[in-house]
Amino acid sequence: MRVFISYAQEDRPQAEHLKQRLLDLGHAPWSDSGLHGGQAWWDEILNRIRESDALLLLISPAFLASQACLLERQYATLLGKHLVPVMVAPVPHHVLPSELAPLQIVDYVQASEASAYAFARAAATIQPAQQLPHPLPPPPPVPLSYLNGLRDRIARPTLTMDDQLSIVEQLGRGTQAEDSEERRAARELLEMFCRRTDLYESASRRAHEHLVRGPIPQPPPQQLAMAGPPVARPATGTSTTVKVLAWIGAAFIALIVLIWLMMPTEPVCYFDTAVGAYVCS
Structure with missing residues (x-):
């Protein structure tokens, strides 16, 4: 068969x-x-x-x-x-x-x-196919047709800076797509784009950034299925920060008090009329 x-x-x-x-x-x-x-x-x-x-x-x-x-x-x-x-x-x-x-x-x-x-x-279990339906169903369009259009634009003799930046940004999104065929095709077109000799510096830099960055890893379906909806968790980060700051503040105040208690105090002197002399305490 x-x-x-x-x-x-x-x-x-x-x-x-x-x-x-x-x-x-x-x-x-x-x-x-x-x-x-x-x-x-x-x-x-x-x-x-x-x-x-x-x-x-x-x-x-x-x-x-x-x-x-x-x-x-x-x-x-x-x-x-x-x-x-x-x-x-x-x-x-x-x-x-x-x-x-x-x-x-x-x-x-x-x-x-x-x-x-x-x-x-x-x-x-494979058996000979039945006769094709008549008329035939309409054929599906070429997948990733937007990339085919970009290929034609890349092949133009001249491109303005706006054209180059637009092409790079569309291909950059394609390199992050979920479809592996789209990622592969977009990367190939970016490499084709980088081989042009008339690229503006900004467009060339952005194209190479997309090539170096690579695709975003996609989690396998079994992990997505098992993950379920996000679970609300208490925001512990803020309360922990407040507690740390409170401890630091208390320690700082205690240190100030300790320093103040340990500092020597100057004597206080006054004239005592009963003895007819200055008395210091």
């Missing part, structure tokens, strides 16, 4: 491993490992989905965050394709998309003999 492998870039090693297993089982798998971004890349993806009998979905936190994987899955569902979900990294069941939650998911987080048998049984 013709099997389209849908996966996030972080899961490429697992994709290549399962691709080989499908070949060993007599299937004809296909993945986009040899393609690059852009409209031609996306047209080839959609064509392969239409020609496939089933989609192998490599579920992971990166897969769920990928816009391209979402569009592939939605288009395949509209075409009536058989979905074979395989979990390659831990994801809590209750955070799965509604179209995947009812399906039997093969646990392949740890490659083992048991997981290999489970994967083989799932692959054996």
Whole structure:
């Protein structure tokens, strides 16, 4: 059977491993490992989905965050394709998309003999695809289309300072996106932008800052699910500070009193008429 492998870039090693297993089982798998971004890349993806009998979905936190994987899955569902979900990294069941939650998911987080048998049984359920619907559903747009527009702007012969700063700020936000494909593409475009020889100093500096900073680490879904709503805690920082300051103030006052008590006092003298002389005490 013709099997389209849908996966996030972080899961490429697992994709290549399962691709080989499908070949060993007599299937004809296909993945986009040899393609690059852009409209031609996306047209080839959609064509392969239409020609496939089933989609192998490599579920992971990166897969769920990928816009391209979402569009592939939605288009395949509209075409009536058989979905074979395989979990390659831990994801809590209750955070799965509604179209995947009812399906039997093969646990392949740890490659083992048991997981290999489970994967083989799932692959054996793949049947030839039904006839495509007529008319075909509208194809989804190229994912990350705003980055494609930025690529065209970067390729222009000349760019004003405002153009350069605008491009850098949009790409900088892209490098912090949750979608791994978007982060990767934005970083590649920033590197492409930095190779221009007509950059203004401020735009060049900001672009390199974004490249050095890197992406913001994203917590895995299981941690997000277990975290729950924030718990209100008493603000102990302020009361602790007040107590420390009070102790310091009390110690300072005690020190002043002690110094005052230890200081020698000058004698007080007066003329005593009874004895006819000055008396000091």
